[in-house]
Amino acid sequence: MKAWYLVYCKPRNEARAQQNLSMQQLETYLPMYRRQVKSSGGEISVAESPLFPNYLFLYFDPTVTSVRSIHATRGVARIVGCREDMTPLDDSLVRAIRRRELQLEKLPEEVALSPGDKVKFCDGPFTDLEAVFLEKDGLKRCMVLFEFMGQQKQLDVAQSSIVRICA
Structure with missing residues (x-):
């Protein structure tokens, strides 16, 4: 019976494994997220990066498609949990990840923050503490610098947990 299985790929070979498995007429799913990157020129x-580095989901029937042929596919290291009796993933898990990935694509952009902007935590254990925005760090996360117990700390936080302080 067809089901979803988790495939562990060789480092940075998720796209290669996905392409080679697709050429075997197998359905794959590689969840991705968008992040901002700064080039050496400052641009x-x-x-896009894999949401789960080195992993992708594969939908197949082990009684029809040989597990050995999947393990021999370029880019694939192994099927996770592949022993005598393979355990498939729950379909609802893959559907939930797909749904969440679509929601992330549709989310409105946050108010743009510039390095050096003063911000205040509005959520979490540091609520009401002030900090300085340093840079975005991937999708919906950022780096801030704040003083805590007499020391300056750099912290990776969800961008939604801070707000700009109007000076």
């Missing part, structure tokens, strides 16, 4: 661009 900011958007790059």
